[in-house]
Amino acid sequence: MYDIGAVRNHSEQASTSGNIDLIEAQHANAIIELQTLDSGDRYQSTILAVDPTARTIEIDEVFPSGFNAPHGAALNVTLRLTHNRRVTFSTRLLRAGCARYELAMPPGFTYNQRRNCYRFKITPALSAGAEFRDAHDYYCSAQLLDISLTGARLQLNHQIDVAPDQLLHQLTFKLLGSDFLCSAVIKNCTRHTDGRAIVGVEFKSMPRPQQRALEKILAQLHRNLARHKAERRATDTHKLH
Numbered sequence: 001m002y003d004i005g006a007v008r009n010h011s012e013q014a015s016t017s018g019n020i021d022l023i024e025a026q027h028a029n030a031i032i033e034l035q036t037l038d039s040g041d042r043y044q045s046t047i048l049a050v051d052p053t054a055r056t057i058e059i060d061e062v063f064p065s066g067f068n069a070p071h072g073a074a075l076n077v078t079l080r081l082t083h084n085r086r087v088t089f090s091t092r093l094l095r096a097g098c099a100r101y102e103l104a105m106p107p108g109f110t111y112n113q114r115r116n117c118y119r120f121k122i123t124p125a126l127s128a129g130a131e132f133r134d135a136h137d138y139y140c141s142a143q144l145l146d147i148s149l150t151g152a153r154l155q156l157n158h159q160i161d162v163a164p165d166q167l168l169h170q171l172t173f174k175l176l177g178s179d180f181l182c183s184a185v186i187k188n189c190t191r192h193t194d195g196r197a198i199v200g201v202e203f204k205s206m207p208r209p210q211q212r213a214l215e216k217i218l219a220q221l222h223r224n225l226a227r228h229k230a231e232r233r234a235t236d237t238h239k240l241h
Contacts, residue, residue, distance in 0.1 A: 022050050022057060022105070025079050034062060037074040043067050045101070046223075049215035055105040058215075062101065069093050077103060119146045119153070120221050122175070130154055130173035132184070135166050144173055149215060151187070151202040159195040162186055168201060176220075178213050182206035 025032065025047050034043040045059040069075065073093040078086055089106040127144045130152075134140055142154040152173075156162070168184045184201035191197050206214075 022047065022079075025081060030080050032059060032080070033078040034067070035076045035078075036069050037076065038069075041066075048100070048219040049212070050105070051212070051215070057103040057105055059101045059103060119148045120218060120225075121146045126221075127173060127175050129157075130171060132171040133169040134160055134162070135168075137169070144175075145198070147175065147214075147218075149211070149218060151184070151200065153198060153200050156197045156199065160197075162189050162197050162199055164188060167204075171201070171203075175214070176217050178210075178217060180206065180210050180214065182210070 031044050031046060034045065035041070043062045043064065045062045047057060048060050049058045050056070051058070071093060075091045075093065076088055077091055078088045080086055091103055091106075122144045130142045130144050132140055132142070138158075138160060140160055141157045143157065145153040145155055147153075164186055166186045168186065170181065171184045172179065172181050174180070183204045185204055187200045187202050189197050189199040
């Protein structure tokens with residue numbers, strides 16, 4: 001992995017653009033451009049995940065091949081956003097490793113994950129379900145309906161009393177083979193005619209390694225979704241011709 005740290009004086013274009021929602025570029029599978037300042041060579045990649053605590057941006061493999069910038073090399077990075085917006089900031093290469101890279105989140109950039117988090121619908125093939133202890137310490141199982149970086153929607157398998165602001169203890173679930181454990185707070189709830197509830201929950205106290213694992217899984221799901229949409233568009237275009 002390459003670690004890339006932003007230099008203190010990032011470009012004027014980035015500083016005057018205000019708060020940039022990096023999640024926009026991530027969810028849109030937007031191309032980012034890398035330019036080495038010594039040679040002027042240009043490369044491209046996409047955003048995989050953003051760590052708002054460490055203020056780092058993880059990006060995918062760089063293409064075309066041949067990116068071999070030395071330690072400490074200065075780079076310019078350009079984000080392509082919606083409505084033909086582009087934002088450029090300066091970085092430098094800190095260390096090299098495998099074919100993934102980290103960029104530092106420059107000053108003035110934000111990761112507005114609560115407002116813009118994309119929710120993925122979950123099928124039984126992706127998750128075996130969830131379990132938790134309710135406010136009365138009763139065991140309950142649930143189906144995981146959708147999930148984002150900050151919360152999920154659960155369909156409860158038991159008829160129990162639930163309400164907004166209620167705490168769910170020891171919420172556990174498995175997603176694509178990875179195990180997750182945290183507490184959660186109910187933000188909203190609705191009920192079926194049979195009395196079972198569907199609750200929207202916000203994750204609390206999820207360990208940072210699990211947050212990173214969840215970010216990577218959601219990034220992979222998003223890439224798969226974007227690839228599927230692109231293939232479907234290509235098929236539809238081919239049929240028109």
